[in-house]
Amino acid sequence: MRKGRGLSTKGLLVPSIIVIAALYAVILIFTFLVDSIGRKMAEATEKYISYSDISQMMQKGSDTLTADVRLYVSTGETEYLDGYFKEANEDKNREKAVELLRSHDIDDTELMFYLEKALEQSRHLMLLEYRAMKLRAEADGADVSAYPEVASYSLSAEDEALTNSEKLLLSLKLVTGETYHQEKVEITSNVGNALGNLLSATRNEHAALSGRATLYTSLQIVFSIVLVIALIFVFYLVFRTLVLPVMRYADQVSDDEQMESKNALSELRRLSQSYNNLRDKQKNLEEELRHTAETDALTGLPNRLAQNYFFESLNNWEDCPIAVVSFDVNGLKIMNDTSGHAKGDEMLRNVADCIIATFGNGTGKNCFRIGGDEFSSCLLNVTEGKVEELIADFRAAQKHYGISVAVGYAYAESLRAADVSALFEEADGKMYADKAAIKAAR
Numbered sequence: 001m002r003k004g005r006g007l008s009t010k011g012l013l014v015p016s017i018i019v020i021a022a023l024y025a026v027i028l029i030f031t032f033l034v035d036s037i038g039r040k041m042a043e044a045t046e047k048y049i050s051y052s053d054i055s056q057m058m059q060k061g062s063d064t065l066t067a068d069v070r071l072y073v074s075t076g077e078t079e080y081l082d083g084y085f086k087e088a089n090e091d092k093n094r095e096k097a098v099e100l101l102r103s104h105d106i107d108d109t110e111l112m113f114y115l116e117k118a119l120e121q122s123r124h125l126m127l128l129e130y131r132a133m134k135l136r137a138e139a140d141g142a143d144v145s146a147y148p149e150v151a152s153y154s155l156s157a158e159d160e161a162l163t164n165s166e167k168l169l170l171s172l173k174l175v176t177g178e179t180y181h182q183e184k185v186e187i188t189s190n191v192g193n194a195l196g197n198l199l200s201a202t203r204n205e206h207a208a209l210s211g212r213a214t215l216y217t218s219l220q221i222v223f224s225i226v227l228v229i230a231l232i233f234v235f236y237l238v239f240r241t242l243v244l245p246v247m248r249y250a251d252q253v254s255d256d257e258q259m260e261s262k263n264a265l266s267e268l269r270r271l272s273q274s275y276n277n278l279r280d281k282q283k284n285l286e287e288e289l290r291h292t293a294e295t296d297a298l299t300g301l302p303n304r305l306a307q308n309y310f311f312e313s314l315n316n317w318e319d320c321p322i323a324v325v326s327f328d329v330n331g332l333k334i335m336n337d338t339s340g341h342a343k344g345d346e347m348l349r350n351v352a353d354c355i356i357a358t359f360g361n362g363t364g365k366n367c368f369r370i371g372g373d374e375f376s377s378c379l380l381n382v383t384e385g386k387v388e389e390l391i392a393d394f395r396a397a398q399k400h401y402g403i404s405v406a407v408g409y410a411y412a413e414s415l416r417a418a419d420v421s422a423l424f425e426e427a428d429g430k431m432y433a434d435k436a437a438i439k440a441a442r
Helices: 009-075 081-092 093-103 109-140 166-177 178-254 266-294 304-316 331-339 343-360 383-399 420-441
Strands: 323-330 367-369 373-378 403-413
Touching: 009 081, 009 093, 009 109, 009 166, 009 178, 009 266, 009 304, 009 373, 081 109, 093 109, 109 166, 166 367, 166 383, 178 266, 266 304, 304 373, 323 343, 323 383, 323 420, 331 343, 343 367, 343 373, 343 383, 373 383, 383 403, 403 420
Parallel strands: none
Antiparallel strands: 323 373, 323 403, 367 373
């Protein structure tokens, strides 16, 4: 079968599925990218927090050592020595911070250089702090054997020659003076150079990832909106080309109307065309069957069934005068018996032609063969005088057709008030009276 023109189911569904699948795939890709960037941002945030903690850890270790050594040389209280060596030998915040950075596998030679330099400077500064603590201990005559680093530190001969007061003053100068302060500044600077750059790089990485995440999220929203629009458009096309035509077809089939293929898919167009062709054939067949059922095969006149339908249809007419005419063929049996049925059939056809010519109004639809030799006719909107005139013409025409027909009529002024059965009885009575008169005249 030749495919119909217009949009087909395949032409609608295949592109729609491809477009929707492509949009959905793009949305999934952006979802994956946003999720991946989210994980990277979380990692960057964790690194930033970790680097900040490491920075604080290094600073804490350095500040603890400085604070405890200064407090010890200022007060001579050994509890500050305890705090100092707890940090130096147990807590080891500076060393742990460096190890944590190394565990992050940071591939930055310059950064590690600054950290190693800061750690080395811090260790060098500790020697200065040991000297200051040793001077304070000797000035006080304190027992520092519990602190091997201080106890084992050897003072120079120059330091040993100082008085206790001078030793006390020198110890304070060593941990509060400009030299000590300058070295602390250098350590802090090296730590800041290392971790500051690292924190800055981490912040920049986080900002870059955030920008990409915002872009991908925006694109994801845009494509989601496009997907929704595409789905709405596909739904509209399906509703317009499939659902609406099917709903319309259901109503048209129910009402026995032709299917309209407007805006329908090509498959539905072919379906509607096939249905319409089948319906037309059925209507034609029904018309042929009805015509056969309502037509007298011999004369071509409508039969008794058609007459019944005709009088039923009069219910739809406006009120008007009505006349019913009854006919009965004379001598049909004699013709059949003496000349054969073919001659009898010819006589009946002549009778039909004569009735149509006189009473048929040009169509013959109001003239009927209702029995073997019985005919009838119905005249509407005529005067009784016109009916009598037509009957006179019919009597005169019989000689031309070579027939003899008895005729009688009944007339009523109002179709609505008339009783058709009573009119037929009256017409039949007059027809039989005419038939008796014709027979008596022979």
